[in-house]
Amino acid sequence: MNPIESVVTQIQGLSSSATDVSVLNTYLKQAEESLYTESTRLLPFLDHLDPSIHSLGYLYILDACTSGPISKEQAKTLVLIFARFITSCVADQIRLASDKFISVCKRFKDQVMLLEAPMQGVAPMLSAVRKLQSSSAHLTALHPDFLQLCLLSKCYRTGFSVLEEDIFEVDQPRDLFLYCYYGGMVCIGQKRFQKALELLHNVVTAPMSSINAIAVEAYKKYILVSLIHRGQFSANLPKYASSAAQRNLRNFCQPYIELVNSYTTGKIAELETYVQTNREMFGSDNNLGLVKQVVSSMYKRNIQILTQTYLTLSLQDIANTVQLNSSKEAEMHVLQMIQDGEIYATINQRDGMVRFLEDTEQYKTCEMIENIDSSIQRIMELSKKLTTIDEQMSCDPLYLAKAGRERQRFDFDDFDTAPQKFNI
Amino acid sequence: MEADDEIYANGGDGPSRNRPIISGEQLDIEAYAGLYTGRTKITRLLFISDHCDNPQMQLEALRMAYDEIKKGENTQLFREVVQKIDGRLGPNYGMDSAWCETVDRRAEQRKERLENELNAYRTNLIKESIRMGYNDFGDFYYAHGALGDAFKSYVRTRDYCTTSKHIIHMCMSAILVSIEMGQFTHVTSYVSKAEQTPEALDPTTIAKLRCAAGLAHLEAKKYKLAARKFLEVTPELGNSYTEVIAPQDVATYGGLCALASFERTELKNKVIDNLNFRNFLELVPEVRELIHDFYSSHYASCLDYLGNLKANLLLDVHLHDHVETLYDQIRNKALIQYTHPFVSVDLNMMANAFKTSVAGLEKELEALITDNQIQARIDSHNKILYARHADQRNATFQRVLQTGSEFDRDVRAMLLRANLIKHEYNLRASRKL
Numbered sequence: 001m002n003p004i005e006s007v008v009t010q011i012q013g014l015s016s017s018a019t020d021v022s023v024l025n026t027y028l029k030q031a032e033e034s035l036y037t038e039s040t041r042l043l044p045f046l047d048h049l050d051p052s053i054h055s056l057g058y059l060y061i062l063d064a065c066t067s068g069p070i071s072k073e074q075a076k077t078l079v080l081i082f083a084r085f086i087t088s089c090v091a092d093q094i095r096l097a098s099d100k101f102i103s104v105c106k107r108f109k110d111q112v113m114l115l116e117a118p119m120q121g122v123a124p125m126l127s128a129v130r131k132l133q134s135s136s137a138h139l140t141a142l143h144p145d146f147l148q149l150c151l152l153s154k155c156y157r158t159g160f161s162v163l164e165e166d167i168f169e170v171d172q173p174r175d176l177f178l179y180c181y182y183g184g185m186v187c188i189g190q191k192r193f194q195k196a197l198e199l200l201h202n203v204v205t206a207p208m209s210s211i212n213a214i215a216v217e218a219y220k221k222y223i224l225v226s227l228i229h230r231g232q233f234s235a236n237l238p239k240y241a242s243s244a245a246q247r248n249l250r251n252f253c254q255p256y257i258e259l260v261n262s263y264t265t266g267k268i269a270e271l272e273t274y275v276q277t278n279r280e281m282f283g284s285d286n287n288l289g290l291v292k293q294v295v296s297s298m299y300k301r302n303i304q305i306l307t308q309t310y311l312t313l314s315l316q317d318i319a320n321t322v323q324l325n326s327s328k329e330a331e332m333h334v335l336q337m338i339q340d341g342e343i344y345a346t347i348n349q350r351d352g353m354v355r356f357l358e359d360t361e362q363y364k365t366c367e368m369i370e371n372i373d374s375s376i377q378r379i380m381e382l383s384k385k386l387t388t389i390d391e392q393m394s395c396d397p398l399y400l401a402k403a404g405r406e407r408q409r410f411d412f413d414d415f416d417t418a419p420q421k422f423n424i
Numbered sequence: 425m426e427a428d429d430e431i432y433a434n435g436g437d438g439p440s441r442n443r444p445i446i447s448g449e450q451l452d453i454e455a456y457a458g459l460y461t462g463r464t465k466i467t468r469l470l471f472i473s474d475h476c477d478n479p480q481m482q483l484e485a486l487r488m489a490y491d492e493i494k495k496g497e498n499t500q501l502f503r504e505v506v507q508k509i510d511g512r513l514g515p516n517y518g519m520d521s522a523w524c525e526t527v528d529r530r531a532e533q534r535k536e537r538l539e540n541e542l543n544a545y546r547t548n549l550i551k552e553s554i555r556m557g558y559n560d561f562g563d564f565y566y567a568h569g570a571l572g573d574a575f576k577s578y579v580r581t582r583d584y585c586t587t588s589k590h591i592i593h594m595c596m597s598a599i600l601v602s603i604e605m606g607q608f609t610h611v612t613s614y615v616s617k618a619e620q621t622p623e624a625l626d627p628t629t630i631a632k633l634r635c636a637a638g639l640a641h642l643e644a645k646k647y648k649l650a651a652r653k654f655l656e657v658t659p660e661l662g663n664s665y666t667e668v669i670a671p672q673d674v675a676t677y678g679g680l681c682a683l684a685s686f687e688r689t690e691l692k693n694k695v696i697d698n699l700n701f702r703n704f705l706e707l708v709p710e711v712r713e714l715i716h717d718f719y720s721s722h723y724a725s726c727l728d729y730l731g732n733l734k735a736n737l738l739l740d741v742h743l744h745d746h747v748e749t750l751y752d753q754i755r756n757k758a759l760i761q762y763t764h765p766f767v768s769v770d771l772n773m774m775a776n777a778f779k780t781s782v783a784g785l786e787k788e789l790e791a792l793i794t795d796n797q798i799q800a801r802i803d804s805h806n807k808i809l810y811a812r813h814a815d816q817r818n819a820t821f822q823r824v825l826q827t828g829s830e831f832d833r834d835v836r837a838m839l840l841r842a843n844l845i846k847h848e849y850n851l852r853a854s855r856k857l
Contacts, residue, residue, distance in 0.1 A: 312805040363821040
């Protein structure tokens with residue numbers, strides 16, 4: 001019998017129970033070599049297998065037959081096979097060979113990109129991510145690829161659904177960097193600036209021994225988003241950021257730091273000329289869109305400052321102080337901001353006056369109480385998690401070994417059983 | 425002293441008090457110069473001639489400086505002044521090379537003599553004489569305008585001081601020279617050194633030290649500290665420190681710094697009810713009046729006085745750099761105080777009180793509100809300023825929610841970082857194995 005055929009029969013026979021599948025896994029590992037040598041003739045055999053039943057075997061064969069170079073014509077048919085497999089395979093089976101699954105999915109992503117149809121990849125990649133995850137807090141190697149496809153196909157909403165889950169377990173730092181960077185961009189696309197800031201902040205402050213390109217790009221976006229969302233930016237990184245980041249990031253992003261400086265002067269004209277003169281540089285960084293948002297956010301910021309100082313103000317005065325061209329334009333800005341809930345105000349069109357109101361939220365409604373309650377629950381859960389991790393850490397042999405080594409010699413005082421305060 | 429009162433007497437007492445004071449009214453240079461002695465007189469005159477755009481005053485100041493220098497021995501300064509006069513004051517105020525030469529020759533001889541004396545003292549190791557020798561050197565350099573050398577000589581006497589009186593003498597000389605040099609950090613350190621030897625301090629010296637400390641703080645832009653120092657100056661000062669400061673200056677510097685930096689209660693307790701300081705204020709009625717106007721909320725008249733004083737204050741060697749800042753701070757203080765007691769303020773009336781336009785006032789208030797110095801909002805339509813009382817309950821809710829979400833965010837980020845560090849550590853450990 002043809003060796004491939006025997007492999008296929010083995011797969012067909014050993015795919016029902018969990019024990020069978022693990023036997024199959026060891027068998028397939030041994031047969032891997034021969035599969036690779038036959039890689040060109042494997043494709044027809046896939047028809048004999050059902051991806052929803054023979055997932056593991058299907059995975060091995062698919063991996064083997066796509067290991068060589070693939071032309072664009074082949075890619076078209078392969079993409080369909082990939083997609084069908086990823087969506088219908090059984091999670092338990094493919095997790096036995098997660099490395100294979102990851103490389104198959106990455107190959108799938110490459111094919112989709114080759115065909116310039118990233119949209120086709122979004123849904124299969126999402127289910128791939130879900131199948132590979134051991135829990136929702138687990139960051140898989142596929143997360144960044146999935147988010148990249150979302151970005152390319154502008155499916156921000158789908159991407160955002162993944163970002164809403166908090167990630168705690170990370171396999172590879174690089175995955176986290178990319179995940180947070182792409183995730184930040186997805187959130188920017190969804191205008192969820194708070195979340196975007198959080199993700200980009202994670203990249204910038206992540207422990208790193210040397211500076212990397214992802215962190216530099218993330219820092220640029222972090223500066224811009226911080227200006228858009230908060231209207232300010234402090235160039236000092238928090239203490240916990242790595243020293244590599246503290247020392248070098250600013251130097252890589254000098255034009256952006258200068259943008260911050262000209263933003264903080266509060267003068268629109270100055271900011272606009274600065275942006276104009278550095279237009280090409282921002283464009284080559286693919287940040288021109290964000291920079292434009294920074295400029296328009298300045299109008300908002302200035303109007304918001306006015307709400308704190310004025311009770312009523314004519315549209316003309318607003319236009320003058322915020323440096324808009326006409327009262328009509330000022331009206332549009334104010335209207336937009338009222339709609340977005342950024343300010344509380346009413347416009348009196350007859351007199352051309354705007355009346356600024358206080359925040360109407362009284363913190364008395366049921367929804368607010370529920371909101372607060374859910375916040376409390378969330379934080380309680382979080383602090384529970386913190387305690388468990390602390391406990392784990394204090395029992396971790398690796399950590400204890402390191403801590404012990406650092407404290408070279410034990411002082412005699414350490415063995416002193418009497419409490420300190422009794423030592424007079 | 426009668427003449428002294430004239431200096432700032434552009435408002436005067438009695439019926440002329442409410443007469444509008446012409447801001448350009450000239451400083452009576454002669455009376456002003458009469459307040460000072462020694463080098464500061466010359467410095468101040470030269471400062472006026474440099475910073476005044478009235479040629480008549482300039483020449484007047486230069487003429488007096490010329491006369492004053494002629495009394496001393498500073499030929500370097502003499503040449504500079506002659507150059508500045510540039511023959512504009514006629515042949516009597518030209519270059520006097522004969523004088524210069526004799527002075528220089530005499531200085532040369534004297535220096536030689538002093539050196540010989542000092543060497544003799546040093547070989548004999550008589551402490552007191554060495555101290556005197558250095559001190560003479562200091563005096564000699566000071567008279568000839570070599571301030572750096574003078575300072576060094578004075579400081580050198582320190583090693584040979586045997587009594588606390590000597591230490592005080594050394595400190596005072598060092599302070600004098602440092603003020604002339606504009607080295608106010610030295611001033612501060614020597615003031616504190618002098619204050620550490622309290623047994624030899626008489627009231628006049630204490631007053632002098634306070635003045636010097638005040639000047640140092642003023643130069644360092646620490647107006648509140650400067651005000652406190654000037655306010656502590658006792659009337660014993662009199663005219664004893666005219667080589668540095670006149671009692672009128674104590675009143676002006678102290679008064680303005682206090683206005684700019686003190687709270688209302690402190691102003692009342694430390695300035696208005698301060699008997700010592702009142703004596704000084706009597707010398708400069710304008711400053712007294714403007715402080716009282718400020719305290720009794722007559723801002724228009726207070727600002728009027730300030731406006732009139734400004735031109736002359738700008739000609740003061742020490743205050744010159746600080747006039748604008750002090751004035752801004754006083755004005756802001758006045759605006760804040762004006763709005764403080766009211767729930768609503770009519771901007772028209774307020775603008776009247778501050779002698780400004782409503783639009784200008786709005787801008788000033790806007791800046792103060794943005795700076796969170798005034799808690800109020802402007803009704804620009806009806807031109808009314810409403811005080812704003814923050815809703816504690818809502819603010820608390822807001823803050824709690826914000827803190828909560830910040831904590832949430834920080835903890836999650838921290839866990840993530842901890843995880844990465846752990847990963848990295850594991851990686852390194854496994855690589856080692």
